[in-house]
Each structure stands twice: as C-alpha cells, then as structure tokens.
Amino acid sequence: MxxxxxxxxxxxxxxxxxxxxxxxxxxxxxxxxxxxxxxDHRENITPIVALGKRVWEDNNCIGCHTLLGEGAYFAPELGNVYTRRGGANGGKEFIKGWIQSMPSGVTGRRQMPNFKLSEQELDAVAEFLKWTSEINSAKWPPNIEG
Ligand code: HEC
Structure with missing residues (x-):
C-alpha cells in the first residue's frame, strides 16, 4: 500500500x-x-375504536398527554393506561369514570378539563385506549407508570 x-x-x-x-x-x-x-394489530380497528380515535383527536388529548411517547408532557402517558388501571379487570371502567369525574379540583395537582362526553364517546375512547395498549410497541413505555 x-x-x-x-x-x-x-x-x-x-x-x-x-x-x-x-x-x-x-x-x-x-x-x-x-x-x-x-x-399494530390493525385488523382489530373496529368502528368503535375508530370513533374513539376521533374523540381523542377532536378533544386534543395529545395536547396534554403522550401516546406511546408522542405528544405533550403535561399529563401521564396513556398508551398503557388501560393495562395500568386494571386491564380486563376494570381498565375501561376506570378510564370512563376518570374522564367523567374531571376536573378533580385537588389543589397542587394538574387539572384535566371535563369534556362532557356522551356515554358512547366515553365507551369509544376507552376502547381506543384498550386497542392502543395491545399494540406490540417493543415494550414501550418501559414501565407500567408510563
Ligand atoms: C388540559 C390538559 C389535558 C387534556 C386536554 C386531557 N387531559 Fe387527561 N389528564 C390531564 C392531567 C393533568 C391528568 C393527571 C391528573 C392527576 O393525576 O390528578 C390526566 C389524567 C388522565 C387519565 C388518567 C391517567 C392515569 O394514569 O390514571 C386519563 C385516562 C386521561 N387523562 C384521559 C384523557 C383523555 C381521553 C383526554 C381527551 C379526551 C384527555 N385526558 C385530555 C390533563 C389533560
């Protein structure tokens, strides 16, 4: 050379x-x-899951929350909130109840507005978050608290 x-x-x-x-x-x-x-198990995108995604977008949930790491850092990660709050044992009920009971009014805690969603919209957004929790995201987020 x-x-x-x-x-x-x-x-x-x-x-x-x-x-x-x-x-x-x-x-x-x-x-x-x-x-x-x-x-992304897209074959499980039923009409109710699709409606839930619309509710999610119309109310700009991503303006405060992250979904699988994408979004704003004001409020908790929601990609795995269904699993975090009980999964098949009450995950959906928790999500619906939570959204309905906002704002918490607890001083010192960040507040989430009340979106006045109908029963169908609540159901749909809970179904959407259930579907999201079932995406094979290579174990993201890294822990159950998001
Ligand atoms: C203005 C900001 C804001 C928007 C917009 C918002 N949230 Fe939240 N959300 C929060 C905050 C803050 C918390 C945590 C409050 C606390 O822990 O006291 C929260 C918590 C939650 C939780 C519970 C998380 C957990 O770990 O238990 C769920 C479920 C939730 N939001 C769903 C939604 C959905 C669905 C939408 C859209 C329809 C939405 N949020 C829009 C601020 C927001």
Missing amino acids: KEKFTKTMARNIFLGGSLFFILLFLALTVGTVRALPQR
Missing part, C-alpha cells in the same frame, strides 16, 4: 461510506414498513 493518502482514496472512502449507509438506511426503512402491519 502506498504511504501517501491521496485525494482519490479520500473520495472513494467518502463515496463508499455514503453508499453503504444509504443502503443500510433503505434496508432498515423497508424492514420497518414491513414489520409495522404485524405489530
């Missing part, structure tokens, strides 16, 4: 390195896009 580091060698390292990482990036992107449909 020549002692001298030439411009051609530098260019080849640059081009080779760039090509390698572009290909790696493409491979990872294709991998993710192919893996997602198996992880």
Whole structure:
C-alpha cells in the first residue's frame, strides 16, 4: 500500500461510506414498513375504536398527554393506561369514570378539563385506549407508570 493518502482514496472512502449507509438506511426503512402491519394489530380497528380515535383527536388529548411517547408532557402517558388501571379487570371502567369525574379540583395537582362526553364517546375512547395498549410497541413505555 502506498504511504501517501491521496485525494482519490479520500473520495472513494467518502463515496463508499455514503453508499453503504444509504443502503443500510433503505434496508432498515423497508424492514420497518414491513414489520409495522404485524405489530399494530390493525385488523382489530373496529368502528368503535375508530370513533374513539376521533374523540381523542377532536378533544386534543395529545395536547396534554403522550401516546406511546408522542405528544405533550403535561399529563401521564396513556398508551398503557388501560393495562395500568386494571386491564380486563376494570381498565375501561376506570378510564370512563376518570374522564367523567374531571376536573378533580385537588389543589397542587394538574387539572384535566371535563369534556362532557356522551356515554358512547366515553365507551369509544376507552376502547381506543384498550386497542392502543395491545399494540406490540417493543415494550414501550418501559414501565407500567408510563
Ligand atoms: C388540559 C390538559 C389535558 C387534556 C386536554 C386531557 N387531559 Fe387527561 N389528564 C390531564 C392531567 C393533568 C391528568 C393527571 C391528573 C392527576 O393525576 O390528578 C390526566 C389524567 C388522565 C387519565 C388518567 C391517567 C392515569 O394514569 O390514571 C386519563 C385516562 C386521561 N387523562 C384521559 C384523557 C383523555 C381521553 C383526554 C381527551 C379526551 C384527555 N385526558 C385530555 C390533563 C389533560
């Protein structure tokens, strides 16, 4: 090997390195896009789950909460709130009861407004959060408290 580091060698390292990482990036992107449909259990998006997502959006829940890490940091993570509050043993009832009893009015605690949701909307948003908790999110959030 020549002692001298030439411009051609530098260019080849640059081009080779760039090509390698572009290909790696493409491979990872294709991998993710192919893996997602198996992880989000989209076949379970029933009309009530879809309605719950609409309620979630119309009331801007994400303006205070995070959902699987995305959103605002004013209020708790809700991706796993269904599991955190009992799962099949009362998770839905907890979520509905919680939303109905807001604001708590407890001094020193952050407050959540009352959205005056109908029974159907409450049911739907609880179903949506149940569906969210069942996404294969590679164990995110890392602990049950979000
Ligand atoms: C203005 C901010 C704000 C908005 C908007 C908001 N929340 Fe909250 N939410 C909070 C706060 C603050 C808490 C925690 C209050 C406490 O612990 O006393 C909370 C707590 C909760 C909890 C209980 C979390 C737990 O760990 O037990 C649920 C469920 C919840 N919110 C659902 C919703 C849903 C559904 C929406 C949209 C319809 C929504 N929130 C919109 C502020 C908000």
